[in-house]
Amino acid sequence: xxxxxxxxxxxxxxxxxxxxxxxxxxxxxxxxxxxxxxxxxxxxxxxxxxxxxxxxxxxxxxxxxxxxxxxxxxxxxxxxxxxxxxxxxxxxxxxxxxxxxxxxxxxxxxxxxxxxxxxxxxxxxxxxxxxxxxxxxxxxxxxxxxxxxxxxxxxxxxxxxxxxxxxxxxxxxxx
Numbered sequence: 001x002x003x004x005x006x007x008x009x010x011x012x013x014x015x016x017x018x019x020x021x022x023x024x025x026x027x028x029x030x031x032x033x034x035x036x037x038x039x040x041x042x043x044x045x046x047x048x049x050x051x052x053x054x055x056x057x058x059x060x061x062x063x064x065x066x067x068x069x070x071x072x073x074x075x076x077x078x079x080x081x082x083x084x085x086x087x088x089x090x091x092x093x094x095x096x097x098x099x100x101x102x103x104x105x106x107x108x109x110x111x112x113x114x115x116x117x118x119x120x121x122x123x124x125x126x127x128x129x130x131x132x133x134x135x136x137x138x139x140x141x142x143x144x145x146x147x148x149x150x151x152x153x154x155x156x157x158x159x160x161x162x163x164x165x166x167x168x169x170x171x172x173x174x175x
Contacts, residue, residue, distance in 0.1 A: 025094050029074065034064070036077045036086060042097060044073035049097070056096055060089065135170070142166040 026038040042049050050068045053075065057066050062081035069076070079086055121134040146162030149155040 025097065026075070026090050034079055036079075038075045038077070038090065039073055040075065040097065041073060043068065043070060043075065045070055052096060053093060056093065062086075062089075139166045139170045 024041065026040050028036060029039050030037040043053075047070060050070050053068060057063060057077075060066075062085060063077060063079050065076075065078040067076040068074075077086065077089075117134060124137065125133050142162045143166040146158075146160065146166060149158055149162065150160065
């Protein structure tokens, strides 16, 4: 199998696995003037998600009324605004639905990892007088390793890839 064939198979398999675990989100079930009903599979028997949505929708002045039914997994919205504004509200709710809660295992682990790397980054900045940060050091390491693989070991696919990773890390660097 060639390098490109393996890459294509890996990308294809990743997309298929992603589809299995991806939620379909808010699906419009019924719509009439000033009223919409949505179904979300994450709402079925999920009090925590329903409460999260209630907190977000409670402050929306354009909503005349909303009802969340955990048994059926539906959200009923009665509104007085334009349809485009309701589409933006649903888009916002989609974003809220995809975020893990801070108390979930995934959210806690992710927060711990980000906090750990953040503290390492802070120490590097303090010890180098703001000359380097973690992203720059990792990028320089990848650059050196990639150059070594290309010019001394003659490894062409992996050397340029490491240089690309290095460039990508530097490209996204914040000031």
